[in-house]
Amino acid sequence: MERIPNSTFRIPNFAIGIAAIIVCLLAGSAFWRRTAVDPSLTAFVRKGPLTARLTTTGILRPAQSITYRSPLAGREAEITELAPEGMLVNEGDLLVRLDTTELQRELERAQQEVRQSQLEVQVADIERREAEAALTGVSEGEGALAVAETRTRLQLADKKVERLRLEYEQLQPLLEKGFITRDELKKTADELEQSEEEAALTRKRAEVVIKLSHPRESQRASLQLAQKQSALENTRAKAQDARARLALLIERLEQCRIYARRTGLVVYEEFLGATPRRKIRVGDRVTGSQGLVTIPEVNRMLLEASVSEAEVHRVRTGLAAVVRVEAFPDLRLSGRVARVGSLARSSADRPFEDKRFDLIVELDSTPAELRPEMSARADIVVGTRSDALLLPITAIFERQGQLVAHVVRPYGIEARPVDVGESSEALVEIVSGLTEGETVMLTDPGHAVVAAAPGGKIPAVDRAQRSQADRGRPYQPR
Known part of the structure; x- marks a missing residue:
């Protein structure tokens, strides 16, 4: 068996290159996945412009409303005519007509009382003039003449006494010289005594006339004049009361036709005398405490809303707002913040929930047929950045x-x-x-x-x- 000689195992260079390429591809794939x-x-x-808005929802309320009542305080009156509820009325349109039958009868009696009082004033004025003439007669007429005559008689009587006394004194020396007889002197003495008695009587009569009779008659005439003047004033006061009552009845008759003082929407009030409660209608008998018709001024409306405690610092009076009414989705109304509440309030049922501040937005006048209690949304511009x-x-x-x-x-x-x-x-x-x-x-x-x-x-x-x-x-x- 042939033996393999010992040698070192070497990796080809191309294999190393291939491995490096694979590692780079994997790293790039991982990096791509990370940032994609x-x-x-x-x-x-x-950068751009920014308009910051705060959105809140609420209920439409009229800026002002007028409740019309019966003008006949303390009495009942029957409703004979009513403007249709929900009708938009203008200033001067008829709203309510009340029955005036009883007032017409009272008006006729009042007119008769005025005529009678005028006659009584004329009679009392004539009597006052007569009393005034009597006083003038006492002070300047027959009474004054009687006083003057009395004083004249007294003066004549005094002069006669003086004349006879002087004549008597002149005759006494003649008697002593024998030019006149004693009988002639006695006759003059008798005449002097008689004239002195007549002068004393005239003086007493003058005192009675001047000090007693004439002042008493003057006082009586003055008292009668005062009585007639007082009677005249009382009669005039009664006549004035009669005229005032007549004018009041005429005014009440006119007020039984109740007209709108401003443009608005007719809303009937509840009839307090009905059980269960219902709205008033023709034929009801009402008093002055019963509201008949309320006219909210629908062309000037307010949005009653609220803002949370966290956002109240962003809102202030005078900020512009765009109001959208739920009943008119395409309608955009302009307005401004009229009032921001000073005190926060919370719900009585949920006292621990977010507290809110009252917010009033006043809408600009609009021809749209808005109604009280409609739901609306306000977008308030609280800030802008250019x-x-x-x-x-x-x-x-x-x-x-x-x-x-x-x-x-x-x-x-x-x-x-x-x-x-x-x-x-x-x-x-x-x-x-x-x-x-x-x-x-x-x-x-x-x-x-x-x-x-x-x-x-x-x-x-x-x-x-x-x-x-x-x-x-x-x-x-x-």
Whole structure:
């Protein structure tokens, strides 16, 4: 048997080349599989304008509404006519007509009372004038004349006494000289005594007239005048009351036809006197406390909504809003935030849920036939950016309390922390962490890498080995 000589076994060079090629192909295939992603699941970081909106829903309410009631306080009246409910009325249109039969009868009686009171005023005025004339007669007429005559008589009587006394004194020396007889002197003395008695009587009569009779008659005439003046004033007051009552009845008659003071929608009120409750109708007897018709001003509406506690800082009065009404899907209404509540409120049934603040949006005037209680949605413009760095909201995830974006890199996918600003329904503003033109995943990838380690090696985390805590959840803008 022939023996093979000892020799060293050598691998051909071409085999080594083939093996190197195979290794490169496998490495390239692995690298390709690592960085290849579906383009439909990625988005580019780009710059552009951004309008941030806050969306809220609520109920339409009229900016103002007027409830019309019966003007007949303290009495019942029957409804004889009603405007159809749901009808759009203009200012001056008839809403309600009440029965006026009883008022008409009262009006006729009031008119008769006015005529009678006018006659009584005329009679009282005549009597006052007569009393005034009587007082004038006492103070300036016959009464004054009687006083003057009395004083004149008294003066004449005093003058006669003085004349006779002087004559008596002149006759006494003549008697002593014998020029006259004693009888002639006695006759003069008798006349003097008689004139003195008459003067005393005239003086007493004058005192009675001047100090007693004339003042008493003046007082009586003044009192009668005061009584007649008071009677006249009372009669005039009664006449004025009668005229006021007549005017009130006329006004109430006119008010029994109730007209719309503003444009709005006719809404019937519930009839309080019915069991079970129902809306009013023709034939019901109502009082002043019963609401008849409410007219909401539908061309000026408010949206009553609310905003969460986390978003209330983004809203302020004066912000523009676009309102969409559920009943009119194609209708877009403009408006502005009119009021933001000062205090938060929570549901009575769920007090520990998210607290909310009242939000009032005032709609601009519109010809659309809006109705109270309609559901509506408001998109409030809370911020605008003219040249912001933008990314779809779906590309941002929350991981362990931090916002991250999954950036597509040549060597893999990097979970990079980011800071965000304003957001819209689809886009979010990137404040830091990304640059324009980078590609970002729209979904949470199966694995992610971090920044390259020293030596250029980039550690990878396999999908199956990632814990639930490492998985990101979609970002919810606040």
